[in-house]
Amino acid sequence: MRAAARHERGQAAVEVVGMLPLLFLVTFAVCQVLVAGLAHEAAHHAAQAGAMAILQDGDAVAQARAAAPDWSRRRMDVSVSGHTVRVRVTPPSLVPGLGRLLASSSSASAGPS
Numbered sequence: 221m222r223a224a225a226r227h228e229r230g231q232a233a234v235e236v237v238g239m240l241p242l243l244f245l246v247t248f249a250v251c252q253v254l255v256a257g258l259a260h261e262a263a264h265h266a267a268q269a270g271a272m273a274i275l276q277d278g279d280a281v282a283q284a285r286a287a288a289p290d291w292s293r294r295r296m297d298v299s300v301s302g303h304t305v306r307v308r309v310t311p312p313s314l315v316p317g318l319g320r321l322l323a324s325s326s327s328a329s330a331g332p333s
Contacts, residue, residue: 252313252322259311260324262292270298270305271328280305295319303330 269287270280284298284307297308306327313319 248314252311252318255311255313256322256324258289259292259295259309259322260326262288263296263307263309263324263326264328266292266296266298266309267305267307267326267328270300270307271303271330274300274303274305274330303332304328305330 266284266288270284273280273283280300281298284305285293285296288296288307288309291312292309295310295312299306304327306325308323308325310319310323313322
């Protein structure tokens with residue numbers, strides 16, 4: 221009986237160790253999706269701030285960058301065309317190229333051109 225119980229405990233430990241890579245991948249994927257969601261929110265907020273700056277005769281690019289969180293400013297592209305502000309934010313990623321795939325864009329308009 222004791223030998224069988226020891227064998228089952230050993231098997232459970234092996235199964236747990238075997239599941240660790242899968243658990244790591246799932247955790248990484250969930251974190252990456254959350255960071256991509258933050259990038260989308262940062263892009264949307266920055267675009268809205270840029271559009272408001274246009275309405276107030278301010279610098280739309282500077283206001284869009286100022287409205288963004290610190291981590292996203294160096295990963296942000298801001299363009300202004302007429303009364304429309306477009307912002308693209310690339311989220312950070314440990315996997316090269318994955319951030320570019322998950323990049324998020326948002327635009328806001330300050331009214332008719």
